[in-house]
Amino acid sequence: MKYINAKIDDMPVSVLEGKTIMQAADSIGMHVPRLCFHPFLSTEGACRICIVEVDGYRNYLPACSTMLQEGMVVKTNSPEIRKARRDLIELLLDNHPKECQLCERDGNCELQNLAYKLGVRERLFEGERKRYKIEDSSASVVRDAEKCILCARCIRVCSEIQGVTNLSQIYRGFNARVTPAFEANMDDSVCIQCGQCINVCPTAAFTEQNMTEEVWEAINDPKKFVVVQTAPAIRAAIGEGFDMPIGTNAEGKTVFALRRLGFDAVFDTNFAADLTIMEEATEFLQRLKKNKDLPIITSCSPGWINFLEHFYPELIPHASTCRSPMSMLSVLLKTYYPEKNNIKPEDIYVVSVMPCVAKKFEAKRPEHYSEKGYPYTDAVITTRELIWMIKAYGIDFVNLPDDDFDKPLGESTGAGDIFGTTGGVMEATLRTAAEKLTGKKQNKLDFYEVRAIEGLKEASIEINGLTLNVAVANGLQNAKKILEKVKLGNMQYHIIEIMACPGGCVAGGGQPLTEAGKYLYPMDWEMIRKRQQALYGIDTAKKIRKSHENPYVLKLYEEFLGEPGSKLAHELLHTSYQERLPRGIK
Amino acid sequence: MTGIIYKPLDQDILDFIKECTQLEHPESYLIAVLHKIQERYTYLSESHMDQVAHLLNVPAANVFGVATFYHFFRLKPKGKYAISVCMGTACFVKGADMVLEQFRTELGIDIGETTLDGLFSIEQTRCIGVCALAPVVTINDRVYSKVTSSRVKEIIQIIRTEEKTKA
Numbered sequence: 203m204k205y206i207n208a209k210i211d212d213m214p215v216s217v218l219e220g221k222t223i224m225q226a227a228d229s230i231g232m233h234v235p236r237l238c239f240h241p242f243l244s245t246e247g248a249c250r251i252c253i254v255e256v257d258g259y260r261n262y263l264p265a266c267s268t269m270l271q272e273g274m275v276v277k278t279n280s281p282e283i284r285k286a287r288r289d290l291i292e293l294l295l296d297n298h299p300k301e302c303q304l305c306e307r308d309g310n311c312e313l314q315n316l317a318y319k320l321g322v323r324e325r326l327f328e329g330e331r332k333r334y335k336i337e338d339s340s341a342s343v344v345r346d347a348e349k350c351i352l353c354a355r356c357i358r359v360c361s362e363i364q365g366v367t368n369l370s371q372i373y374r375g376f377n378a379r380v381t382p383a384f385e386a387n388m389d390d391s392v393c394i395q396c397g398q399c400i401n402v403c404p405t406a407a408f409t410e411q412n413m414t415e416e417v418w419e420a421i422n423d424p425k426k427f428v429v430v431q432t433a434p435a436i437r438a439a440i441g442e443g444f445d446m447p448i449g450t451n452a453e454g455k456t457v458f459a460l461r462r463l464g465f466d467a468v469f470d471t472n473f474a475a476d477l478t479i480m481e482e483a484t485e486f487l488q489r490l491k492k493n494k495d496l497p498i499i500t501s502c503s504p505g506w507i508n509f510l511e512h513f514y515p516e517l518i519p520h521a522s523t524c525r526s527p528m529s530m531l532s533v534l535l536k537t538y539y540p541e542k543n544n545i546k547p548e549d550i551y552v553v554s555v556m557p558c559v560a561k562k563f564e565a566k567r568p569e570h571y572s573e574k575g576y577p578y579t580d581a582v583i584t585t586r587e588l589i590w591m592i593k594a595y596g597i598d599f600v601n602l603p604d605d606d607f608d609k610p611l612g613e614s615t616g617a618g619d620i621f622g623t624t625g626g627v628m629e630a631t632l633r634t635a636a637e638k639l640t641g642k643k644q645n646k647l648d649f650y651e652v653r654a655i656e657g658l659k660e661a662s663i664e665i666n667g668l669t670l671n672v673a674v675a676n677g678l679q680n681a682k683k684i685l686e687k688v689k690l691g692n693m694q695y696h697i698i699e700i701m702a703c704p705g706g707c708v709a710g711g712g713q714p715l716t717e718a719g720k721y722l723y724p725m726d727w728e729m730i731r732k733r734q735q736a737l738y739g740i741d742t743a744k745k746i747r748k749s750h751e752n753p754y755v756l757k758l759y760e761e762f763l764g765e766p767g768s769k770l771a772h773e774l775l776h777t778s779y780q781e782r783l784p785r786g787i788k
Numbered sequence: 789m790t791g792i793i794y795k796p797l798d799q800d801i802l803d804f805i806k807e808c809t810q811l812e813h814p815e816s817y818l819i820a821v822l823h824k825i826q827e828r829y830t831y832l833s834e835s836h837m838d839q840v841a842h843l844l845n846v847p848a849a850n851v852f853g854v855a856t857f858y859h860f861f862r863l864k865p866k867g868k869y870a871i872s873v874c875m876g877t878a879c880f881v882k883g884a885d886m887v888l889e890q891f892r893t894e895l896g897i898d899i900g901e902t903t904l905d906g907l908f909s910i911e912q913t914r915c916i917g918v919c920a921l922a923p924v925v926t927i928n929d930r931v932y933s934k935v936t937s938s939r940v941k942e943i944i945q946i947i948r949t950e951e952k953t954k955a
Contacts, residue, residue, distance in 0.1 A: 367847035372856040383841075383848035384792075384834045392848075 208274040215270075223254055223276055224265040234278050235287060235316055237404060238353035239266045242704075242725045243362055246354045250290055251316065254278045262286060288320050296327040298405075299348050305406050310715055312404030313351060334379065340388035341566045342395035342411055342559040342711075347379045350407035356380060356399035363704055363725070365679040366509065368393045380407070392512050394678070396505035396702045397559035397711020401724035410559045410712060413581045414591055420551040420580065421464040428551045429539075430465040431531050431611075432456060434472050435557040435622030435707035436585050438736035442714040443589030444599045449732030451740055454604020459592050461605060465553070470607045472614030474531035475621040475630070477758070478502065479749035481524045481775055483634040484766040486697060495519045497673075497688060497695035500627050502526045504564035505702030505711070507779060509678050514685055515781035520698075523776040527621065528554050528561055529570050532578035533774050534611060538762050547572075554582045557622065557710035560702065569777045584712025610754040616647075616740065616747030623734040624676035624706035625659065628652045628699040632663060632672070633748045635697075640666045647747050653738075655731055657704065658683060670696045677704040705730035708737070795835045801825060805843045815846045818854060822861060830866035867902045867909035869947055872926045876915025879923040883936070887923055888912060890937035894944055907951065908944070 204219040210227050217226045222245075227234050238249035245267045253262035257275040262283065270276075277283065295317060302308050334347035354371060357380060361367035368382050368391050382391030399408040420428050441450035460468045486498045501507060501522040510521055525533065532554065536547040554561060564570065565579035572578060583591075592599055607613070617633055620626030629649045636644045651661035652672060657680035660673045673695055675681040681700045687693055703710045709730045716724055741747060749755065763771045797805075801824055808817035821844065825836050832855050841848035855861045873879075873888040888910070892898060895908050902909040918924055921933035925943075932943060 361847070367849050370847070370849035370853035372853050374857050383852045384837070385852075 206270050206272050208270050208272065208276065210276045211278055217270060221270055222266060223256075223263070223268050223270050223274075224252055226270045227254075227265060227276070227278055232278050234265045235320060236266060237312060237316060237351070238355065240355050240358070240402060241723055243355060243358040243402070246358065248352060248354055249294075251287055253283060253286060253290075255280050255283055284320070288322055291317050291320055291322050292326055294351050295322065295325060296329060297331045298351070299331075305349070306409050306412075307406040307715075311406065314405075332376065332379070337387060338411065339390070340393065340395060340411065341563040343388055343393065343397060343400065344409050344411055345381075345388060346407055346409070347381070349405045350380055351405060352378055352380065353404055354380070355402040355404065356408060359398045359402045363677050363679055364394070364396060364398060364509075364702070365682050366392060366394055366396075366513075369399070394505050394508035394512065394702065395560040395563045395711075396508075396678075398703060398724075400559065400711055401709075401713070401715065410584050410586070411562055412587060413562070413583050414587050416581050417553050417583060417591070420553070423551075425549060426551045427466050427545055427549050428464070428553065429467045429469060429535055430460050430553040430555060431469045431471045431474075431528065431535070432460070432555045433528065433557055433622065433707065434475060434619055434626075434737060435710060435713070435733070436555055436588070437740070438622060438708055438733040439557065439713045440585055440589060441599075442716075443586070443593075446600060448729050449736045451736045452599075453740070454606070455599055455602040456588075457607055458602045458605035459597050459599055460555075462597055463591060463595055467608045468605075469531060469535070469611040470614055470618075471527050471531055471554070472618035472621065473611050473752070473754065474527035474534070475618035475627075476614055476749035476752045476755045477530055477775070478524050478527045478621075478627075479617055479630050479634050480755060480759070480766045481530075481771060482522050483631055483638055483750075485522055485524065486631065486635060487638055488767065490696070497671075497698045498522050500631075500697075500699045500701075501777075502621065502627055503701045503703075503707075504558065504560035506678065506681065506700045508560060508563070508782075509681070509702065511779055511782040514689075517685060517688060518779045518781070520688070521779060523772075523778065525570070525775055525777045526561075526564065527618075528556060528582075529564065529578060529777070530775050531611060532565075532570070534758075536572065536576075536578055537774060538758065539611065548574075548576060551580045552578065554579050555585065555588050556582050557585050557707045557713045558703075559584060559711040561712075585714055586712060589714060610757065613752065613754045615749055615752045616742065616744040617749040618752070619740045619744070620737050622707040623737050624701050625652045625654045625674045625699065626706065626737065627701075628672060628674050628697060630749055631697060631699075632670075634750045635670075636665045637748065637750065639668065652699075655705075655727060655734070660684075672697045672699075674699045676701045676706050678702055705734070708733035792834045792838060795833060797825070797836060797839055798828060801828065802843070805840065809844065814844055818844060818846055818851065819858075822851075822855060826861060831862040831864055833865075862900060864900065864902050864909075865906070867907050869908050869927050870911065871908055872911045872913045874914070874916050874922070874924045874926075875912045876919065876922075878915070878919035882922045884923040886937045887925065887935050887940060890940040891925075891944075894940055907948070 205216050206219050207216050213230050215226050215230050224234055234252045237251045238246045247264045247267040252265040254265045255277040256263050337345040357369045360369050369380050371378055371380055420426050437451055437453035440456055441452040457468050489495050489498055499520045501524055532552045535552050536550055540547045562582045565582045570578050617630035629652050632649050652674050654674045657677045658675050663670045673684045675684050704725050805821055808814050821840055826832055837851045838848055841851045875884050891910050895903055897903055899910050899912055923935050925932040925935045
């Protein structure tokens with residue numbers, strides 16, 4: 203290993219060969235201002251905010267993409283550099299709408315933060331600025347090209363992390379903009395609606411399709427019985443919106459806040475996660491018995507399902523036909539629940555709080571509409587949207603007491619809780635499948651083999667002399683690797699869990715935005731790990747940790763559904779997929 | 789994208805793409821392939837770009853990014869009469885910009901566009917090396933010298949009349 207010795211701001215620095223000036227400066231506590239840079243994506247060098255002065259070079263060099271060399275003398279903060287940086291920000295602002303107060307990223311915008319930090323207090327370059335219409339064709343992702351600063355983070359995340367490559371920069375100079383191929387609407391593109399572009403965008407060029415107004419309206423409509431369900435990953439991240447430490451479990455406070463907002467009943471998607479395991483494990487065992495359509499691939503992540511339908515239609519038979527937990531619960535909330543409580547299903551308004559923007563798309567799929575033509579899920583809001591609602595209502599979230607979900611559709615086991623993290627659905631499936639396969643109670647509850655933090659994890663698990671080959675993938679670029687192997691067929695997998703977002707739902711496209719100003723970027727593994735730990739903590743603290751032991755799920759089968767995999771269960775809890783837009787490239 | 793009308797590529801172009809895919813880094817032949825297509829069809833249609841994406845295994849978004857980045861590539865078909873106004877230094881100082889402007893007004897189209905009847909398209913070009921004749925306009929292979937904006941109307945009129953008599 204070779205060390206490089208150099209000087210940054212008169213301080214001696216010694217770092218391993220192959221580090222950039224930015225990395226070297228970071229190591230001695232000099233945080234060079236940056237904008238297009240993202241630690242988990244390739245280096246772009248587009249914004250030039252991180253320029254530094256290096257002795258012997260006539261031009262300023264970008265710290266993010268210049269390697270530190272032996273003997274370099276670097277200045278990060280000369281008066282000229284500071285002025286040049288400020289000019290660069292001013293030029294970006296000149297081409298940017300002046301509507302910070304009306305913007306959804308106000309207070310959490312990297313451009314705004316930088317302008318403030320670098321001391322931009324006046325606009326010196328006033329000229330023509332780009333004008334584009336807001337593109338809101340998609341159910342999930344809204345694109346506002348006027349707010350785009352061409353940092354290309356969205357382009358990079360879409361291709362490098364998700365393997366979709368829906369976006370690219372088109373035209374050049376003043377006319378340059380980011381769009382899908384052929385300037386198609388997001389709706390007509392190969393976009394899988396995962397929302398990772400929203401998470402990495404430094405401004406508000408990408409945002410979710412906001413549904414809060416519809417939800418307020420429903421709550422205030424006396425004729426409607428408004429129920430809400432929250433996904434497993436919400437409780438692990440919502441606290442961040444109120445400056446609570448990352449990884450705080452805020453389940454009880456969330457329930458309390460939702461009741462205060464005026465929801466008539468508060469349920470837990472985790473209940474349906476347990477139900478999903480019942481159905482999915484049954485489906486798996488049937489396929490195993492017939493040795494047909496193996497591996498079974500999980501179907502909870504709507505971003506992944508979109509990816510499957512766009513790019514791997516030939517693998518559709520492998521996907522579990524189970525609806526996602528959200529849709530399962532919504533179906534029950536408009537069938538079983540009204541029947542038991544003497545309410546007209548049409549009067550029930552189901553709101554889902556999800557860590558995901560693709561769920562907004564899922565809820566609008568015709569498969570998730572009743573025969574009478576009403577949707578099972580009326581509105582999907584993200585964790586971010588719920589945080590706004592709570593703040594707008596003036597609720598002091600941090601100091602709320604804890605409250606419990608309504609029964610019976612609010613009770614879950616530890617297996618349901620861990621659905622929100624990568625590896626969680628797999629672990630929950632294994633807990634149930636192991637007992638169903640052996641017919642005996644198993645003591646093993648923690649399947650550390652599948653608790654992945656990395657993007658792809660494979661394991662072989664022995665159950666009763668049978669070896670189950672399983673794989674867990676998060677981030678679709680990782681999923682592709684495993685899907686290609688399935689296509690080749692030289693390795694027999696039994697169960698594959700795929701979640702579209704890196705880290706699983708805990709880092710979904712609808713989760714609170716980490717503040718890059720605090721040097722924390724979306725996809726930060728430490729942040730994801732803390733959120734995961736919150737879920738594993740809930741799981742470990744539960745008495746019942748296997749889905750098939752959830753008494754309320756068992757009662758539901760007894761009273762209403764019959765058996766797992768029954769005809770009614772299939773009608774209500776399962777769905778189908780189809781090849782869609784088979785264009786673009788894998 | 790759903791509205792794209794499928795237009796198959798000619799066999800020899802398909803063969804060329806296939807050859808490229810057998811070489812190292814097939815994606816690096818993208819520009820060469822686009823050149824060939826534009827040479828044949830006068831422009832790059834969405835259908836053709838989409839086929840290139842599939843065949844070369846390059847995301848359609850990237851193909852479109854490249855096609856729009858380079859001024860050379862056209863996204864609309866050329867007119868039967870491709871008007872090309874020289875904007876080189878000599879032509880420019882002698883009023884080529886006013887000539888270009890006149891063509892745009894007369895035909896109601898912008899640079900890179902084609903009239904609805906498919907007859908005319910306008911492009912601007914850099915010096916074509918006949919500065920003595922500035923300002924110069926070429927229409928297909930015909931060279932028009934010392935063009936003034938007042939002559940533009942007449943030039944178009946003559947071509948239109950020729951077309952009518954042919955028909």
